[in-house]
Amino acid sequence: MAKPVILLVCGSVREGSTNAAVLATVKELIPEPFTGEIFEGLRELPMFDPDLDRDPLPAKVVTLRARIANAAALLFSTPEYAGAMPGALKNLLEWTVGGAETSAKPCGWINPSTGPSGAAGTYASLGVVLRYTDAAVITDACVAVPVMRNQIVGGRIDDEGIRAQLARCIARLTAATR
Numbered sequence: 001m002a003k004p005v006i007l008l009v010c011g012s013v014r015e016g017s018t019n020a021a022v023l024a025t026v027k028e029l030i031p032e033p034f035t036g037e038i039f040e041g042l043r044e045l046p047m048f049d050p051d052l053d054r055d056p057l058p059a060k061v062v063t064l065r066a067r068i069a070n071a072a073a074l075l076f077s078t079p080e081y082a083g084a085m086p087g088a089l090k091n092l093l094e095w096t097v098g099g100a101e102t103s104a105k106p107c108g109w110i111n112p113s114t115g116p117s118g119a120a121g122t123y124a125s126l127g128v129v130l131r132y133t134d135a136a137v138i139t140d141a142c143v144a145v146p147v148m149r150n151q152i153v154g155g156r157i158d159d160e161g162i163r164a165q166l167a168r169c170i171a172r173l174t175a176a177t178r
């Protein structure tokens with residue numbers, strides 16, 4: 001039987017992204033019987049357009065919705081740009097409004113910001129949009145785990161303390177899927 005999937009969605013498309021390193025590390029830490037899948041298609045999604053949000057949907061949107069529908073839970077990690085979530089991530093979430101795939105879906109996030117504002121604006125807006133789509137935001141699985149760039153080696157975080165914090169977040173999210 002296929003393993004239940006935790007879909008990992010990064011708000012950064014940047015090479016060397018801290019948020020991507022967080023999710024690559026999370027993928028390694030996800031416990032059985034779950035498995036982690038990184039959503040790689042953020043950059044290729046078309047700009048949201050209500051006129052395109054009908055059959056036949058753009059192929060990349062079909063894939064996005066199928067990946068969300070197939071997931072037991074979603075876990076986000078995203079930078080803050082100009083005080084809010086990146087446009088690319090908001091665009092992805094706008095494409096979820098027209099499908100019911102996120103409805104009641106357990107969602108969490110890991111905020112690795114080390115900035116003075118703690119990227120509060122991006123996660124406030126992420127929470128607003130997820131709740132708008134009727135996702136089940138699991139408060140205990142929405143955590144700040146500051147990560148310095150020098151703690152990333154080969155696209156992974158090897159600091160045991162950080163890995164333990166990530167593992168606790170994952171456990172709270174997977175618990176919410178049962």
Ligand SMILES: Cc1cc2nc3c(=O)[nH]c(=O)nc-3n(C[C@H](O)[C@H](O)[C@H](O)COP(=O)(O)O)c2cc1C
Pocket residue numbers: 012013014016017018019020078079080081082083084113115116117118119
């Ligand atoms: C255009 C732009 C705007 C940014 N705005 C903010 C901001 O409002 N708040 C903040 O804390 N960091 C801001 N940053 C810094 C990024 O959030 C930070 O570099 C983050 O680590 C990038 O994430 P990534 O490493 O996953 O790509 C901004 C960066 C860029 C390029």
